[in-house]
Amino acid sequence: MGTPNSIKLEKIDFKPGRSFRLFSPRLRNTFFWHYHPEFELVWVEADAGIRHVGTHISTYTRNDLVFIGGNLPHLNFDYRVRSEYHQVVIQLRTDFLGTAIGTTPEFAGIHKLFKKAQYGIAFHGTTKLSVGGQMKDLPRLSPMHQLLQLISIFNQLANAEKHEQEVLNTGLTSTNFIIRDKIRMGAIYEYIDAEYHRDPDVNEVAKKVNLTTPAFCRYFRRQTNMTFTEFVNQYRIERAKSLLIQDNNVSETCYAVGIGSVSYFNKLFKDIVGVNPTEFKRLYDFDTFEDEGTLD
Known part of the structure; x- marks a missing residue:
């Protein structure tokens, strides 16, 4: 059972020369309610699980794709998953893409996506399945090709049909979570x-x-x-x-x-x-x- 000091500020370490971290965590029996300044993109395959981001709670079945902005509290997506499962998590440095994301015209859609991520975004339908497959392929690529593929993924998410994206905390801004x-x-x-x-x-x-x-x-x-x-x-x-x-x-x-x-x-x-x-x-x-x- 938790205590009033149980929420964790996760400290994320990046390898030298890398602007993002790619890994597959397994925490199924740990209630890891946490936050971090870095953005996070999560793909998980499981029979069923709980999606808990900010004040939003829902279930997912078979698979889930969620993009989470900095300092938005969330629970690990494999919490109490009973079946075999696979996760791919991508965490981005706070200066990912540097100033280019806000000044390069071609990044305008991605910049808007990153702003919306402060509320948490879940993706559905063909967007979810397509991006999930691409994320699973990332470990096989070289670091440079991973970065290029990741930019392509964010562009795809930015251009997803409205019915395939769901803002999870419509009545909440992440800044309210002091x-x-x-x-x-x-x-x-x-x-x-x-x-x-x-x-x-x-x-x-x-x-x-x-x-x-x-x-x-x-x-x-x-x-x-x-x-x-x-x-x-x-x-x-x-x-x-x-x-x-x-x-x-x-x-x-x-x-x-x-x-x-x-x-x-x-x-x-x-x-x-x-x-x-x-x-x-x-x-x-x-x-x-x-x-x-x-x-x-």
């Missing part, structure tokens, strides 16, 4: 993750972040546009989607996420997802369901 709020929200998210399947207590979490319960409720609503109970229930449903995809039945899933009534679980699930759990599972099994669900 250090105190990063620490508080990190502690709150860790508490929810540890307790969602039991009975999370708003009074207990308020004490953990040194607020009275009324002050905490106001603070939490201001940060997430939801009450604490609404957020916990939606977190439970996002977890339930992952369990259903992993072939758990409806009853097992209901009790595993801390909901004591199957009928209430079915209603809550349909209210949030749009279909009931059985239908969600059937549609997923037949590969016709959208591969993401959103909780904002």
Whole structure:
């Protein structure tokens, strides 16, 4: 379980002569709620996982592609992934491309993309699959060809169709996440993750972040546009989607996420997802369901 000082400022080391870092982390059993000044592009392949960027939480299935701006808190995308999985992460120096990104006309679209990344951007459809494939190929290229390919990738993301890109924190600017709020929200998210399947207590979490319960409720609503109970229930449903995809039945899933009534679980699930759990599972099994669900 987290503490109010549990959020991490990740220190990123770059090899000499390199403007970016390319690697494949494996942290599946670690709740690594963190931030860093560097931009980050993440591709992950897994049966199901949690996408947690800023105040946005959602599930992804099969694969995910997210571009994250500097100092925007996020959770590792392989947290509690149960299947085999593969990740490609690219972290960029804060001076990536230098002043050219803001002054070279050909980089105008990429410059705009980087500004929008302060909110976090998820990509879908053909853009996601195409860029994911290119990122998987990067380790086989020389450093110079990696850089050229990376510029091509960012150009493709900058020109993606509107319906294939999703801004994850529409009501939030990354500058609103001052250090105190990063620490508080990190502690709150860790508490929810540890307790969602039991009975999370708003009074207990308020004490953990040194607020009275009324002050905490106001603070939490201001940060997430939801009450604490609404957020916990939606977190439970996002977890339930992952369990259903992993072939758990409806009853097992209901009790595993801390909901004591199957009928209430079915209603809550349909209210949030749009279909009931059985239908969600059937549609997923037949590969016709959208591969993401959103909780904002």
